Amino acid sequence: MNLLHWSSPDLSLTFALDDGPVRLIGVGSEQDLPPSQPLVEVAAVGHGLSPSTYRHVDTSLGQQLRYVRHDEDDATLRIVQEEPGTGLRIVSVFEAGAGVRAWSEASMTGPGTLELTFLSSLVVGLPSIDAELLTAANSWMAENRWSTHALRSEALADIVSDAHRHVARSRYAVTNSGSWSTGEQLPIGVLLGQSYALGWQIEHNGPWHYELGESRHGGYLLLSGPTDQEHQWSVDLTPERPFTTVPVSLVAGTDRDSVFAALTRQRRAIRRRRPIDDRMPVVFNDYMNTLLGDPTTEKLLPLIDAAANVGADYFCIDAGWYAEGDWWNTVGAWQPSTTRFPNGLAEVIDRIHSHGMTPGLWLEPEVIGVRSPIADELPDDAFITRRGRRVAESGRYLLDLRSTAARAHLDATVDRLIHDFGIGFFKFDNNTMTGPGTDKDGTSLGHGLLEHQRALLDWLDDLQTRHPDLLIENCASGAMRMDYAMLSRLHLQSTSDQEDPLLYAPITAAAPAAVLPEQAGHWAYPITGTTREAFTFALVNGIPGRLYLSGHLNQMTPTELDLVRSALAAHRTILEDLDTLVPTWPLGLPTWTDDWIALSLNGPDVSYLTLWHRTPGPSTVTLPLSRSTIEPHFPTENTGWTYTWTDDNTLTITADTPEPSARVLRLTRS
Template sequence: MPETLHWRAERVQVALALPEDGPVSVLAIRPSGSPAPAPVLPEGHGEQPLVELSAFGHGRFPGSFRHVDTVIGRALRYVGHEESEQDGWRELRVRQEDASRGLRVTSVLAAHASAPALRAWTEVAVDGDLVVDFVSSFATGSFLADARTASVDDIVVAHADSDWIAESRWRVQPLREAGLVDVGRAAHNHQPPRTRLALGNRGSWSSGEKAPTGVIASARDDYALAWQIEHNGPWVAELGENGHGAYLLLSGPTDQEHQWSVRLRDGETFTSAPVSIAVAEGGVEAALQALTDQRRAIRRPRDADDALPLVFNDYMNTLMGDPTTEKLLPLIDAAAEAGADTFCIDAGWYADGHWWDGVGAWEPSTARFPGGIGEATAYIRSRGMTPGLWLEPEVIGVRSPLAQTLPDAAFFSRGGVRIAEHGRHLLDLRHPAARAHLDAVVDRLVGEYGVAFIKMDENTMTGPGTDRDGLAPGHGLLEHARAVLDWIDGVQARHPDLLIENCASGAMRMDYAMLSRLHLQSTSDQQDPVAYASIAAAAPASILPEQAGNWAYPQAGMTDEERTFALANGVLGRMYLSGYLNRMAPHERAAVRDAVSAHKAVLGDIRSRRPIWPLGLPAWEDDWVSLGLALDGHAYVSVWRRRGDASARLSLPWARGRALEVAPFFPSSEGGWSWSWDAETGVLEMTAPTAEPSARVLEVWIA
């Protein structure tokens, strides 16, 4: 019988098949404490290799658009493994070889004591000369409670579409409906089909079209697996069908989708993009909660992150990129009175007029700030807040003098021609001149103006990448993306008190390569608070609630319900406050202060709470949406009624059969809303008082 390797960490266990005549494969992934996994196949062989790898001259059999069935992947053979433990992480390194091609492949599985999850990547080395054009970070055909009897027909998949101002549009659907068509295998000698569900992104916007996270679950809700790809660039998640069920494959950039390849010679090693896989007994929500634990495990928190400051930003539905000292001073006063901890001056502070294609020097405008921008930042500090600035570091406008003074090699180029996109050139942070320029900018802003918060934006798409130094464009982009991370690490090492927000036209680069390092994530540029509700409710499926920067932009003259709705968007997560607070009447300002107070109460233990979705993951057009943050029989629950029926039924299965206390949290009175609890079914029925969009935040706990 082929050998089986059982590897256990504190909260997760894995079984790997180690056959003599086949590649290593995953037999089972389970939370620790679950029943011991049974062999998936009678002969002990897994159906889906752990590693898939293709290279020029070494493709797939049979050929298809899929990234499985690779000739090299099937040729790999187990040669050994090592285990280690350090700083709460257990690591398993599984070594395979393809001796005929001089390939050595190591799969790394790492598990933290705090999460029922794995972090995985692949290391590839070669003796000789080989151009690798695809390598998986992780692949498995085992993710259900009993893979021997599981059918593709019994699997659901949850994934999210993304776009500017339309982020986090989740859908949960049977895998068959999502794209794995039943082709009638019996009529074709039971050959596996070649269709796939391919999710992914191109260029530097890792969440520009799809969120780099998803869930596979049993339709019975008894077992689920969630994944995320931790790369600030292009990636692929592929779901398909093989001879024994479905498979999941995760990778960074590929040649087929992203013009990526890398030549390896004589012992050179390539390391793939890391991914995380979290498992849970339960359905989609349980798997996303397990992935929440994993996100906390892989973060690199600093002491400065513990403060969780409430940030006021002057942009959204307010100054919109047109700040001046005169406009800022009354906003600074109003933000301080509302309870903000940080005041961020957003775009426009560096230009006298039109600025889009002239950026790059990041010097304050003397026209906007006659007394210098230091006057504004000093005033922010005098009101008890820390100053912040918007910055888009990775671009140089085509009209900027720096476009001429920085060397050509400091920019993305294709065929020797510098790339220009949307009026900008793209800095290549592999080049020392590009990095030195950005280091000098950040050091000056922190040193001269006392900036303690940077809203780091990235509004310009890179395209496939840069082919400087003869690289495939996709590999040039991969190296740049990793250089961006290295630059961020250097900035934060020099400035340990500097907080950096991750932004890219809203949430177009929302991944845990960035968010393992950065403090906050802008979840959207959406300006309509009613549309924002689904974005705010869905955000914790992709990011930690303590990093979910949801805009709350109330305005003078709003009705009570409009104002409450706008503010409720920010209460659960990280409120990103904006709006002309200085123009508000006393009762309107009081409502803002109440929302800020409620939000700060949530921040008290937000890093211990896990998300719940009492109405399911929100779809973009849902009439009602809901998000909760739960901990030990207690939850804060936001409920938004956007349109449609006056009532909705919230499912709280963790409180079924128990007495449940329900109290208004924000606002502090019911305001015409009503609710009733059915302990037998675990349903809280909510009724809104008006056809106008309306929202409430509740506090619920088991009595």
């Protein structure tokens, strides 16, 4: 057997090259992966599975691929395989980062057509599936809900034995459909085996799929974008029309926290960071628990003054600024309301500029209301359609970003707002899903959606090339599109629309498992008139990430405003190092109902430990931490909580407050 060894800075891979399909037989220090699992699985009409299962392994074409050559340099490896009977060529591409980024490129070497129904981005053999799988459910206002699954006992029964001729056909599958890439599940997983630990993410802003299973030879992990079985996806492969899968990232570690640390480094490696992204401003947004989509000149001017007074850098006017009345199914023109702003929106924008803040606007660019005049002005080609009819969801049509008319409309809209008002920040929202896709131009529904989602990414790239100083927040009903196709490009991610500070705590704490801390926009919306502990709790939610400020600042007392300023000062201190810190969870990844929650963001010498206690009354918790010097970071007064080192690796914390409370601590190692 010939072996091919290739490494990224943090991960080494070993491939078997012989008279069968190429196999990945070594990841990191693990060199005894199953020798029989092909690196690529691919199915087409007339070329399916053997045996028939719901799984996407054991494909006949995948078994018939043969090694042709490979090309490598310090950053990229390309392995070429061909299937001689059909003329199918697959190139597996590996790109070095903190782990590896991988995808598959399919083409035809000669005349003919294959209708692909499945193509993996990456398949990895596993030495055993007697392992724990960490996955995260995701839904509106309940994002980042991680749980642990024992694969052997919960999903993949052991039926393999020498006396039994059948092999397992079951799988553990995690799938997301539609245009909300994280509408139900996060495209991220961590697998903790007895001798290995792997992590992955699928980097696509539309449908995706991954699965785990086993055969007589061991287990497998398969990562892909849309499929025919799950997403009504297929594509005709011809000599003139190749196809490339969505990219995925793979990392390795020794345990849970080391894998999430590797995922954090990998996200930083693939992020297309621009000079303007170095600015990490504090943004005030008028929506959450404040104006709630009802901005007017009268309401905004005192808020702008108050936001500037506490030190906000940007001021974003959220939904409603374009509305004369009920606006849900009339949006699309994106012209400022004349009734909300009698002297024009410019009066409000000028007030923002006068304080030295950068103005921002909320925009939902991908939809046109069915009652909007724009719906009649744009051709049918500009919209997602099925069998020639426009798809309508919740009173909205959905733009197809493959259309030049659709893109021209959006370009004109964004360029006008930037030119007329000096907008430097957009909150791009997306509250309406496309469904399974579009069959325009004769594509499958799933492939039409894939092309549209890729066209959206192209549009974002072009927009930021034209406006290099523009910052964009990624939002979709909170975090329903929190993927690294979008986040490799955009500045900030809305982590939720959750309105209850007590329920926001587990969202904030778990977010760094899915998104970089320097991109995680956590709402901090203190409510005037609440107790000091409740007021503090709401601010703490925003500090270990990107504090996204809201609340009726203009109605707050001087004492409350001083507490807001103190929170911003504590946050800005963390911001100085935030893009180098890595997360750990001393109490484990939080669940939705945990009493105590802990998140630590760690640097070489300093860690910021955020703690939440969510039930009334005194309580004590112990954390496995190395002895450090503890300072209260926010609030700066050391009251209500006590901290005691019981030995060099155990910190005992007691909250003596009669109500829920939260603290941020600075831990300095000697």
